[in-house]
Amino acid sequence: MSPLRRVVVVGASLAGLRAAEALRRYGYAGELVLVGDEPHMPYDRPPLTKQFLNDGWRPEQIALPIPPGLDITWRLGVPASGLDVADRAVRLADGARLHYDGVVLATGARARPWPGHPVPAGVRTIRGLDDAAAVAEALSRTRRLLIVGAGFLGGEVAAAARALGVAVTLVEHQEFPLLAQTGPHVGRFVAALHRANGVDLHLGSRVQGFTSNGRGELTGAELTDGTQVEAGLAVLALGATPNIEWLAGSGLVTDRGLVCDEHCRPLRDDRLPAPDAVAAGDLTRWPHPLAGNELISPGHWSNTVEQATAAARALLKPDTAPAYRPVPSFWSDLYGVRIRSVGLPHLADASEVVDHDPAAHRLIVAYHRNGPLVGALTANRTSQLVPYRAEIQRHLDSRRTRTRSVQD
Amino acid sequence: MTVIVDLNLCQNHGQCVYAAPEVFAFDEEETLTYQPEPPESQHDRVRAAVAACPVRAILVSEP
Numbered sequence: 096m097s098p099l100r101r102v103v104v105v106g107a108s109l110a111g112l113r114a115a116e117a118l119r120r121y122g123y124a125g126e127l128v129l130v131g132d133e134p135h136m137p138y139d140r141p142p143l144t145k146q147f148l149n150d151g152w153r154p155e156q157i158a159l160p161i162p163p164g165l166d167i168t169w170r171l172g173v174p175a176s177g178l179d180v181a182d183r184a185v186r187l188a189d190g191a192r193l194h195y196d197g198v199v200l201a202t203g204a205r206a207r208p209w210p211g212h213p214v215p216a217g218v219r220t221i222r223g224l225d226d227a228a229a230v231a232e233a234l235s236r237t238r239r240l241l242i243v244g245a246g247f248l249g250g251e252v253a254a255a256a257r258a259l260g261v262a263v264t265l266v267e268h269q270e271f272p273l274l275a276q277t278g279p280h281v282g283r284f285v286a287a288l289h290r291a292n293g294v295d296l297h298l299g300s301r302v303q304g305f306t307s308n309g310r311g312e313l314t315g316a317e318l319t320d321g322t323q324v325e326a327g328l329a330v331l332a333l334g335a336t337p338n339i340e341w342l343a344g345s346g347l348v349t350d351r352g353l354v355c356d357e358h359c360r361p362l363r364d365d366r367l368p369a370p371d372a373v374a375a376g377d378l379t380r381w382p383h384p385l386a387g388n389e390l391i392s393p394g395h396w397s398n399t400v401e402q403a404t405a406a407a408r409a410l411l412k413p414d415t416a417p418a419y420r421p422v423p424s425f426w427s428d429l430y431g432v433r434i435r436s437v438g439l440p441h442l443a444d445a446s447e448v449v450d451h452d453p454a455a456h457r458l459i460v461a462y463h464r465n466g467p468l469v470g471a472l473t474a475n476r477t478s479q480l481v482p483y484r485a486e487i488q489r490h491l492d493s494r495r496t497r498t499r500s501v502q503d
Numbered sequence: 504m505t506v507i508v509d510l511n512l513c514q515n516h517g518q519c520v521y522a523a524p525e526v527f528a529f530d531e532e533e534t535l536t537y538q539p540e541p542p543e544s545q546h547d548r549v550r551a552a553v554a555a556c557p558v559r560a561i562l563v564s565e566p
């Protein structure tokens with residue numbers, strides 16, 4: 096392989112930055128260009144729905160540190176508009192064309208918007224720093240907040256707003272919060288947490304429509320359970336949708352994400368990996384043995400960091416990079432309760448409560464699929480995750496040896 | 504190599520315990536404990552733990 100002289104990283108956030116760091120760590124000495132559509136230097140998103148909303152954190156506190164010596168050429172504030180895989184070039188919206196010897200695709204995801212009609216002013220989503228700053232500002236002027244979607248993000252916004260003394264109505268169409276993601280035990284536990292903290296939780300309910308005043312400003316919403324909610328601010332927490340549009344026409348396969356193989360390489364229409372390209376972070380979906388090799392997209396911080404490192408290695412050392420088969424892990428903080436998980440709880444067909452101490456807000460749930468353990472979740476009991484994680488790791492390792500012996 | 508964890512920053516994410524279980528652990532009170540001077544054989548794992556900590560609570564100094 097001829098040495099790479101220019102690597103272009105598209106997406107200047109967690110995945111892009113960590114991939115750039117790993118490229119240097121693995122010895123890449125050529126030109127390194129980071130393209131990002133946001134005007135900001137890379138920052139960390141998890142605090143946006145936590146300390147940034149209720150602890151008065153400033154943007155400087157969430158800046159991701161840039162280690163000295165990375166020697167990056169920054170192209171911030173300009174989106175990439177296309178990728179030419181055959182010519183090895185990234186097209187930018189300002190007309191520039193960046194030739195590459197290697198490319199890292201890391202354009203992440205954005206908040207899913209309200210489907211259909213335009214929404215009144217005061218209905219917001221949170222994905223980036225500017226969104227979170229706008230919500231933080233609006234929260235300081237609002238007494239009543241409506242949140243649509245009681246997933247982790249919506250739940251954290253509820254907790255932050257309650258800490259500020261704002262009245263919160265939280266609407267979730269599932270029977271429990273997080274039901275599809277973590278099952279009924281955690282759903283009940285989280286629902287109880289919200290209610291204990293004074294949230295007006297509406298389960299099995301949806302927003303039928305928003306109401307507004309003559310100036311087009313939000314006044315509230317009507318729910319399918321018949322409730323009329325009053326609110327000066329609404330936050331939509333409906334999940335994320337991957338930023339794949341700019342890759343249209345590139346010949347890469349997209350299916351609710353950029354489809355990659357186990358070596359972080361995006362696949363072309365002919366299902367072969369695209370040359371000189373890797374991808375990482377919330378943009379991607381790839382096959383994981385825990386999921387029976389179905390495509391997964393965890394959408395979490397730890398995966399992003401680990402996958403970015405694996406992608407950098409795969410780009411520099413395509414012949415020796417190991418398959419990327421992590422034990423995923425996730426965290427969320429709700430009202431000071433530390434919720435942590437390992438594995439892929441959403442895949443489970445059975446789950447059991449191993450321990451529950453309601454007074455101490457402690458919970459341990461184990462998840463199984465066709466028998467074997469596929470995940471575990473704890474609240475205020477992170478220590479107990481360690482053996483579960485080890486068991487999932489062993490299971491993954493044993494599958495690895497099995498596949499190898501079948502191939503031999 | 505010396506390791507210091509800022510326990511005011513640490514939020515029990517556990518990533519360091521996964522990355523370097525012989526150096527980092529939780530005690531019965533769910534507080535993180537660690538070896539401040541891990542042996543050479545653990546240094547790569549400790550560096551992985553530093554990169555994996557979501558709140559950058561682990562500080563390592565290498566002479």
Ligand SMILES: Cc1cc2nc3c(=O)[nH]c(=O)nc-3n(C[C@H](O)[C@H](O)[C@H](O)COP(=O)(O)OP(=O)(O)OC[C@H]3O[C@@H](n4cnc5c(N)ncnc54)[C@H](O)[C@@H]3O)c2cc1C
Pocket residue numbers: 105106107108109110111130131132133139140141142143144173174175176201202203204205221222223248338341375376377378394395396397399424425426427428
């Ligand atoms: C509010 C919030 C809270 C979170 N909390 C947690 C948590 O508690 N725990 C957890 O595990 N995970 C959490 N996450 C998830 C975690 O932050 C993500 O997994 C991580 O940010 C993914 O990084 P990424 O670089 O792949 O994508 P992103 O962070 O989405 O970054 C992609 C970047 O690419 C840019 N971009 C998009 N299109 C283009 C283009 N065409 N050209 C150039 N640039 C482009 C985007 O603007 C963005 O800057 C949270 C996420 C959010 C939004």
Ligand code: SF4
Pocket residue numbers: 508512513514515516517518519520527535555556557558559560561
């Ligand atoms: S990874 Fe960081 S936050 Fe998590 S337990 Fe270790 S030091 Fe604490």
